Amino acid sequence: xxxxxxxxxxxxxxxxxxxxxxxxxxxxxxxxxxxxxxxxxxxxxxxxxxxxxxxxxxxxxxxxxxxxxxxxxxxxxxxxxxxxxxxxxxxxxxxxxxxxxxxxxxxxxxxxxxxxxxxxxxxxxxxxxxxxxxxxxxxxxxxxxxxxxxxxxxxxxxxxxxxxxxxxxxxxxxxxxxxxxxxxxxxxxxxxxxxxxxxxxxxxxxxxxxxxxxxxxxxxxxxxxxxxxxxxxxxxxxxxxxxxxxxxxxxxxxxxxxxxxxxxxxxxxxxxx
Numbered sequence: 334x335x336x337x338x339x340x341x342x343x344x345x346x347x348x349x350x351x352x353x354x355x356x357x358x359x360x361x362x363x364x365x366x367x368x369x370x371x372x373x374x375x376x377x378x379x380x381x382x383x384x385x386x387x388x389x390x391x392x393x394x395x396x397x398x399x400x401x402x403x404x405x406x407x408x409x410x411x412x413x414x415x416x417x418x419x420x421x422x423x424x425x426x427x428x429x430x431x432x433x434x435x436x437x438x439x440x441x442x443x444x445x446x447x448x449x450x451x452x453x454x455x456x457x458x459x460x461x462x463x464x465x466x467x468x469x470x471x472x473x474x475x476x477x478x479x480x481x482x483x484x485x486x487x488x489x490x491x492x493x494x495x496x497x498x499x500x501x502x503x504x505x506x507x508x509x510x511x512x513x514x515x516x517x518x519x520x521x522x523x524x525x526x527x528x529x530x531x532x533x534x535x536x537x538x539x540x541x542x543x544x545x546x547x548x549x550x551x552x553x554x555x556x557x558x559x560x561x562x563x564x565x566x567x568x569x570x571x572x573x574x575x576x577x578x579x580x581x582x583x584x585x586x587x588x589x590x591x592x593x594x595x596x597x598x599x600x601x602x603x604x605x606x
Contacts, residue, residue: 396602403599410463410595414588417460420453421487421581423574429494430571434564438501446495450488457484464591472594476587481537483580490574493546496522497570501563508557515556522547543573 426449429442457480467473500518505511522545549569553562 400599400602403602406463406466407592407595407599411592413456413460413463414591417453417456418581418584418588420456421483421577421584422449422452423577423581425449426490426494426574427571430567433494433497433501433567436560436563438498443495443498446491446498450491453484453487467591467595470591470594472587472590476584476591478537479580479583479587482540483577483584485537485540486543486574486577486580489543489545490570493570494567497546497563497567501560504559511559512556515550515559519547519551523551543576544570546570 425445429445432439432442461480464473464476496518500515503514505514546566549566550556550559550562553566555562559566
């Protein structure tokens with residue numbers, strides 16, 4: 334339309350070519366300009382879309398990498414916590430107690446007690462190390478509370494059995510010497526027990542320490558015939574661990590809760606990508 338209008342205007346200076354030629358020229362020229370503009374616009378939009386898609390793909394790739402990294406951490410955490418919970422081996426403690434009840438106070442029982450101490454300390458360290466990397470939460474706080482209670486109760490019976498093993502291995506033959514020896518050992522144990530219990534009670538809210546083996550021995554008396562009392566002393570101390578089985582089950586529930594929350598958190602990484 335514009336070209337047609339221009340073609341009928343008066344000619345101000347001589348022009349080479351007729352109207353048909355110029356109409357064809359301007360039509361081709363304007364068509365080329367419009368085609369180029371449209372092509373440039375399409376190219377711009379494609380580049381813009383490619384840029385957006387590249388950013389989205391890069392973010393997705395980063396999310397997948399982070400997701401896999403977090404999954405690896407979760408697997409390590411699961412292994413550490415499950416191993417830690419299983420390391421509270423009350424079945425083995427019962428087996429050692431059975432040996433004591435039968436009158437066996439050998440180095441084999443000492444080695445088994447030392448292994449239990451090393452095992453719980455090693456696995457406890459690994460578990461707490463991984464938990465310290467997590468953000469604080471109610472489930473983690475609940476785990477720490479149960480962990481502190483059962484860990485200290487477990488440690489106390491291992492110490493008690495180790496001390497009782499030492500006592501029975503080193504008993505003098507004379508009844509007079511035997512009584513003096515036991516009284517001396519009980520004084521040492523009582524001072525140590527008092528310090529340990531005060532430390533634990535002040536540290537852990539609601540912690541009730543079990544009756545120690547030194548308290549059991551003292552309450553029974555009859556030091557001169559402690560060999561005859563040994564089985565009942567061990568049985569009574571073993572009864573003090575009944576509460577520990579419920580603590581171990583509570584620890585398991587805390588672990589399941591922590592792992593479930595961590596798994597849900599990890600799944601949101603991909604869902605938000």
